[in-house]
Amino acid sequence: GAGVSQTPSNKVTEKGKYVELRCDPISGHTALYWYRQSLGQGPEFLIYFQGTGAADDSGLPNDRFFAVRPEGSVSTLKIQRTERGDSAVYLCASSFTGASGYTFGSGTRLTVV
Amino acid sequence: AQKVTQAQTEISVVEKEDVTLDCVYETRDTTYYLFWYKQPPSGELVFLIRRNSFDEQNEISGRYSWNFQKSTSSFNFTITASQVVDSAVYFCAAGETGTASKLTFGTGTRLQVTL
Numbered sequence: 032g033a034g035v036s037q038t039p040s041n042k043v044t045e046k047g048k049y050v051e052l053r054c055d056p057i058s059g060h061t062a063l064y065w066y067r068q069s070l071g072q073g074p075e076f077l078i079y080f081q082g083t084g085a086a087d088d089s090g091l092p093n094d095r096f097f098a099v100r101p102e103g104s105v106s107t108l109k110i111q112r113t114e115r116g117d118s119a120v121y122l123c124a125s126s127f128t129g130a131s132g133y134t135f136g137s138g139t140r141l142t143v144v
Numbered sequence: 145a146q147k148v149t150q151a152q153t154e155i156s157v158v159e160k161e162d163v164t165l166d167c168v169y170e171t172r173d174t175t176y177y178l179f180w181y182k183q184p185p186s187g188e189l190v191f192l193i194r195r196n197s198f199d200e201q202n203e204i205s206g207r208y209s210w211n212f213q214k215s216t217s218s219f220n221f222t223i224t225a226s227q228v229v230d231s232a233v234y235f236c237a238a239g240e241t242g243t244a245s246k247l248t249f250g251t252g253t254r255l256q257v258t259l
Contacts, residue, residue, distance in 0.1 A: 062245070064245070066247075071251070071252075072251055072252075073148075073235050073237070073249030073250050073251050073252050074189070074235070074247075074249050075249070076246045076247060076248070079245040079246060081245075086245060087245055087246060089246075090246070120187065122189065124189075132179065132191035132193075132194050133189075133191060133247075134191065135181075135188055135189035135190075135191075136188070137186070137187055137188045138187055138188070
């Protein structure tokens, strides 16, 4: 597609529920990244994929967070047993290589009530 | 590990004024990347510039210019003749070398340009 697409744009869920956030990168971009941005803060790195594999998942805060990219294109960020502290904007980005500037999506605003 | 500091939380200027956004970084890497991104009210992060640590040449793009000084670990961003459309949050970020896979962002500077 023309840009990085993230769905849904907004998600409200109850504490303890499971959520999935989807990212559709720019066609041909092999690198895909997930970041989390809390209110008034800069984005924080979560995980990076090169192709289908997670090249760096050091930013995932705990084992409730998991991400996949099974065919090297679309990625899904999965959060189990959501907590109120998970509320944030989850940003996805893609690039041809990590060294080029990323293209970010508009993000998914997750609110855990 | 890298750290990026943007000490200016918010700046307000009147249109046509010049404004400089400060960025100071810390890294133990000998080579690294530095970035600036713009986040308008719509929320999408827009890439502005990437600079490699071995290239200290300043860069100008239209009304935008960047001053990279390794001696002071700074990568400042100047907007000349600011316009209302420049109103946004601006983030400075540092990236690891090789793949620059992981970016460390500063907390951002909110720029408000008024008429």
